Amino acid sequence: MDVTLQVFLSVLFICCFFCLLRILRGPSAPDRTVAIDILGIVIVSFCALMAVITGKDFFINVAIVWSLVSFIGTLALAKYLQGRDFDE
Secondary structure, three states, X not given: OHHHHHHHXXXXXXXXXXXXXXXXXXXXXXXXXXXXXXXXHHHHHHHHHHHHHHXXXXXXXXXXXXXXXXXXXXXXXXXXXXXOOOOO
């Protein structure tokens, strides 16, 4: 089980690296928005994996809050990129 968890952690770190690379070098703002959203998903999965490794349940709470904040942030950024106000 330890080898499997180490493989999962290394894959998540590689995904974080590629998301950060896309955020820095993204050709357009929507590409950067998608990369930020995917980075949020990777962080949520990292929190879930840490909950499995440590057995602490507050990591699940952090993952839930992070996913909600990431979703709201992605919606706000998409609406801003579309050129609408937030109250429309």
